[in-house]
Amino acid sequence: MKKIGRIMTCAALGVVALGGIAAAHGTGEHGGMSHDPQMQKLHAMMPMFSESSAQLETALAKGDQAAADHEAGRILAAIPDLKKSRPHRNVKLKKGFVKLAGQLGEQTTQVRDLARKGEFPAARAAFQKLEATCGECHEKYR
Numbered sequence: 442m443k444k445i446g447r448i449m450t451c452a453a454l455g456v457v458a459l460g461g462i463a464a465a466h467g468t469g470e471h472g473g474m475s476h477d478p479q480m481q482k483l484h485a486m487m488p489m490f491s492e493s494s495a496q497l498e499t500a501l502a503k504g505d506q507a508a509a510d511h512e513a514g515r516i517l518a519a520i521p522d523l524k525k526s527r528p529h530r531n532v533k534l535k536k537g538f539v540k541l542a543g544q545l546g547e548q549t550t551q552v553r554d555l556a557r558k559g560e561f562p563a564a565r566a567a568f569q570k571l572e573a574t575c576g577e578c579h580e581k582y583r
């Protein structure tokens with residue numbers, strides 16, 4: 442189910458490759474984007490961020506500790522790859538990109554830890570900040 446959602450999102454964007462297969466995807470299929478495996482990686486990764494953060498928000502609203510833990514874990518697991526990936530715009534400002542990726546990681550950890558303690562109002566407030574980081578990075582690098 443989740444996997445299908447991700448595939449559909451990617452297909453809609455014209456991306457056939459997922460995750461590590463990205464490099465085998467070939468080049469030049471959509472406007473030069475796929476020339477760079479690190480850009481492909483980012484493109485393939487973002488639908489998961491979108492899906493996981495939506496499910497994390499739902500879990501926090503419901504006070505569902507297990508689900509919150511699971512979704513935060515998925516985001517956290519992808520942070521190292523996010524740091525290594527390459528944005529399309531402002532490629533020269535890579536330092537800022539890595540910093541924002543790190544910030545997303547810290548905020549996700551915060552949300553997860555608050556949810557683990559059952560402090561859901563605080564976790565929801567921390568989630569707002571997490572989402573602001575998504576927006577901050579998109580404003581600059583998407």
Ligand code: HEC
Pocket residue numbers: 454480483484485487488490491492494523527528529538539541542545571572574575576578579582583
């Ligand atoms: C460190 C920078 C950064 C962070 C943090 C970040 N994104 Fe992105 N995001 C990007 C870039 C760059 C693109 C454009 C990628 C592309 O076009 O291939 C993008 C694209 C997207 C897309 C469009 C799909 C796509 O592949 O173009 C979605 C949806 C998305 N991000 C969701 C999120 C969500 C939700 C979060 C926070 C949980 C988030 N992103 C955090 C950099 C970031």
